[in-house]
Amino acid sequence: MRCIFFSFLLPFCLGSVPGNTQTHHYNAQYYPNQNLKAESASENFYTMASLLVQEQINLIARIEQAIASPDVNRMRSVRGQLTVHTKFVENFLNSQYKSPKTLCNSRADFATNSPLGEQLTESQLKIYCSLYASSQELLKLSPVLDRLLSRRGELALVRQLPLVTGERQLDPVLSIAPVQRPNLGKLAVPFSTQEPNLTSPALPIIGRTAKTAIADYVPPLQPAIAPPQEALNIVASAKKLLTTAQVEFPSGTRFTDPGETSAILERFSYDIDPQEPQIYTKFLELPGTGIFRVLPDLAYHRPPNTLQNRLQASVSERYPFPSLGNTKGxxxxxxxxxxxxxxxxxEHPGVDYSFMVDLGDVPLDKLDNRLQAVARSTREFFLNYQPPKKLDDLQVERRRFLTGKDQNWNLSTVILTNAKAELNHTYLVRSLQFQLPEIMLSGTQLARQAPSTLEQLQQMHSSDIIFAFRPVRRRSDGSYTVLWRVLNQFPEPQLSDY
Incomplete structure (x- = not known):
């Protein structure tokens, strides 16, 4: 009977439970699911936005390269990529709010008055509008890239792109030959493709006119391309907007700067490793010593039948050769x-020349200015050699070392300007370098008694130095890391036939 009575009162007791207790129990079941959904949406926003920001950073880097490059295919690529990327950004923004222009141009407080205030946080709204603004800024590059593309078409062949996938069209003249389609991942074919491949250019003859390897041949003048200031301003503005967006991402989000990556890869290709000077710290503390990377000669020369912006710094300008002495004039x-x-x-520009010998495995720190660790015949030749005083004789002497012919120095071996590369061998070099005046380098016949010629010759500087170097590392690309040391410096050689 008692049980029946309590069972009758149970519904009324439950009905008298305060409503906030039931609400609390309901919220405990509902809000966890809602929080999971909110977190999922937030993570999805950051994921998609970070991908678009990174892609826009990469696109800007490619645009910067294209506007300074003479390659028309690179310009065509970034022009199309700009259109595609802008569409992706537009779709993402519209998926969050249908009118990003209205939202981002409003002066109202995003966190309180924005229709997205309940969906996105304040940081997400800043990312949203920064991405929109940078995308709209980059769209201003479209007419600029179109103009630059038309100018690039004056340098190289512009092939038509297919209208649809798999399109096949025959040549209008040769009906049996299919039309060749471009590969935008490769360099465009320049119009000047008749450049000869002179692997060993002839030595210049200074002070007189001389025949060339190809009669009346004039090398093609490489284009001088300066990026338009309008494009640089747009890119700088877009970068600033992207920087504003990047700081609003969660702390764990990382973005890659293609410029920094390119700089690292370039140093890896042309410079020594950062830890290499630390390995040879004791040697580098000696006076007149250094360490640098010896590159293949192809790294310093433009391949034939290719285009290069002559305003851009060359490899030798970005990674200059070590200095062996003080600068004079x-x-x-x-x-x-x-x-x-x-x-x-x-390398021997002008009338510069040198000669070297392989000393074998002789430590650099064992060499001194008197070359006591060197064989007697070699030591006497390096210390007692006297360069010619006349320009014509100087050029004849230069050819003796280059060819190894007509050497009357009473030595058992031929002395050359080069030597076979051997790791951990030490090479002894005597280098003579001259700062010839422009009138001599022009290839014209010199008026030997002209006052202007005499004045320029009197201002000429030169050097005569003995140094040694030792390769300590060889890389897979054929380059070497070498240690070098200046051993002796002779008085400046002078030309006395003017």
Whole structure:
């Protein structure tokens, strides 16, 4: 009977339970699911937005390269990528709110008055509008890229793109030949494709006119391309907007700067590793010493039948050769060492020349200015050699070392300007470098008694230095890391036939 009575009162007791207790129990079941959905939507926003921001950073880097490059295919690629990327950004923004222009141009407080206030946080709204603004800013590049594309078409062949996938069209003249389609991932074919491949250019003859390898041949002038200031301003503005967006992402979000990546890869290709100077700290503390990377000679020369912006810094300008002495009147003696095939050789502009010998495994710190650790015949030749005083004789002497012919120095071996590369061998070099005046480098016949010629010759600087170098590391690309040391410096050689 008692049980029946309590069972009768139970519904009334439950009905008298305060409503907030039931509400609390309901919220405990509902809000966890709602929080999971909110977190999922938030993570999805950050994921998609970060991908678009990173892609826009990459696109800007490609645009910066294209506007400074003479390659028409690179310009065509970024023009199409700009259109595609803008559409992706537009779709993402519209999926969050149908009118990003109205939302982002409003001066109202996003967090309180925005229709997205309940969906996105304040940081997400800033990302949303920064991405929209940067995308609209980049759209201003479309007419600029179109103009630049038309100018690039004056340098190289512009092939038509297919209208649809798999389209096949025959040549209007040769009906049996299909139309060739471009590969925008490769360099466009320049119009000037008759450039000869002179692997070993002839030595210049200074002070007189001389025949060339190809009669009346004039090398093609490379284009000088300066990025338009209008494009640079747009890119700078878009970068600033993207920087504003990046700081609003969660702390764990990372973005890659293509410029930094390219700089790292370039240093990896042309410069020594950062830890290498630390390995040889004790040696580098000695006076007149250094360390640098000897590159293949192809790294310093433009391949034939290709285009290059002559306003851009070359490899030798970005990674200059080490200096062997003090600068005088704009002249600095340099260690212009390169790899020519499998041999070490110095670059010899003008009438510069040098000669070297392989000393074998002789430590650099064992060498001194008197070359006591060197064989007697080699030591006497390096210390007692006297360069010619006349320009014509100087050029004849230069050819003796280059060819190894007509050497009457009473030595058992031929002395050359190059030597076979061997790891952990030490090479002894005597280098003579001259700062010739422009009138001599022009290739014209010199008026030997002209006052202007005499005045320029009196201002000529030169150097005569003995140094040694030792390769300590070889890379897979054929380059070497070498240690070098200046051993002796002779008085500046002078030309006395003017």
């Amino acid at each position: 704009g002249f600095t003696p340099s260690l212009t060492l390169q790899m020519v095939g499998e041999r070490f050789q110095l």
